[in-house]
Amino acid sequence: MHLISSAYAQSLGGGSTMASLTQFAPLVLIFGVFYFILIRPQQQKQKALKASVAAMKRGDRVITAGGILGTVQKLREGTNEVEVEIAPNVRVIVLKETISSIVKPVAANDSKPVAVVPPSKVS
Template sequence: MEGQSADLLSSLLPLVALFAIFYFLIIRPQQKQAKKHKEMIAALKKGDKIVTNGGLMVEITKVEDDFLVVKNHDNSEMKLAKEFVAKLLD
């Protein structure tokens, strides 16, 4: 019986190691990046300049619960869902 449990343990060890490597190289960094992006979206305020997922560079004129009212370079305003904010410009 002891030989079988040792065989089982030695056959599962590479799978556990592979999962640990996968977690630390892929899953954990993605979770950190998603948390940082969520915090950035929560901190947006009027006057901030942002880039949308579509590549538009706009300025926030009003912050609502789920949407942002943004102004384009030609002063036209449009409504943008918060989840489409790619990054904040300095």
């Protein structure tokens, strides 16, 4: 009398390595897709933000994580604090880590050109 089924006996050690590899291939593929679509671009974005915050100077317009828009008035040396003016004569001190973006001003000649509509033809 056989107490162990043949399928169970094969799974105990009679299976091939290739079969177990094909089981993990979809998981590796899914992780690879997630890495290149989600994780890597986010890391690059954080790296660019960190570089722009490190290069921040007086007069730059910034947006904090709380959504406050202000102008950098003073960078405090030796600390991670920045003095930001959020309204005329209203200054707050924020941490560099809370700055979510630096707003680049648009120069007058860099703005979008206005589309010129040609006059209709008179026949």
